[in-house]
Amino acid sequence: MSTIESLFVTRLYRARLSEFGPSVDTNELEVSCFSIAEDDEAGQEWCEENAYPGYTSYASLTDLPWRFPIFADVVSALDQHVAAFAKDLEFNLDGRALKLEDIWINILPEGGMHASHIHPHSVISGTTYVSMPEGASALKLEDPRSGRMMASPVRQKDARRDLQPFIYMKPDVGDVLLWESWLRHEVPMNMSEDERVSVSFNYVWE
Template sequence: MTVRTLFATRFYEDDLGDAALLAELEDASLDLAREDRAGVAWSKAHGYRGYTSYASLNDLPSRDPRFADLVRLLNKHVARFADACAFDLGGRKLKLDSLWVNVLKPGGNHSGHIHPHSAVSGTLYVATPPGAGALRLEDPRLPMMMAAPTRRADADESHATFVYAEPKPGSVFLWESWLRHEVVPNAAKGERISISFNYR
């Protein structure tokens, strides 16, 4: 008998590799959460528990050299992930499309979603106090499983319907942008700070 594994879903995990920059990014993120009035207003109007620059600032790398330094590091991580995915880019490189800060207060979450019009999406975790929660990834075949039985409790990760990726400060997570994911509620006593981004 032969059983083959087909249509693998890649998920990338690595450390940013620059602890000093990580500390600077924490300061930069908290500065934005205090000073970006449009972002604060958008977060409040849309029920985001905390602050995000998602809808207010689209120029962080040109606005602040700390974010420009981050992009230089992310470009290397994304290039390695693109190679692991066997992308045929015709000699070109994936390019940063958007980058935004998230400061999630205790109890805050972000429901399941995808990132349309992008090739690779990801998050850098800047501050993850104990209990801050994981990134929950959903099996992309779930809508098509129809009458499929549930999986055994001892099934390995490759058979799971949902996989929880536990970040730590400095964790870089990357995935293809069609992969549905969500931010589980922040059960920590402090704020979870992350920087999310899309490449196209």
């Protein structure tokens, strides 16, 4: 009797940021993001020099949890989510922990986008969503095998979700998404007149 099974599964974790505690007020977090963006002249200059749409603190600030207590609460919550995801992935961490390496703010205006990319040298990456106005772009995830499919036919439009070449995840405010850092992803153009605000991060194995 013939059998077909799925191999080499790509996992995606989705939860409410405050599921394990502490509770994070997304309104306060949004105000903090805009306050930091307004004061971060180095970040503003980097964005301008690199034609980066909107604002990111990625290249300028490395101490958000120290600057604003609410970011310390975010990290405390993220630590628990990452531990849960690592358990699901059945990682053998050899007595060591996955630890936060980077955390940064993204403010994406109308027409802004983030091109397809991965997060090298990290184990788990993700984003928590602070403001997602109507029309704000979803997260686009790419099948990691796409570059090896060579002469493969395209999938049918109604193909099963686990066979689709791209998956679009539309998170809600207060959600957190986690994935393994090698998974290629992008943020398509923001079609909303309002800004899309998120906080992204990387965890490494130490």
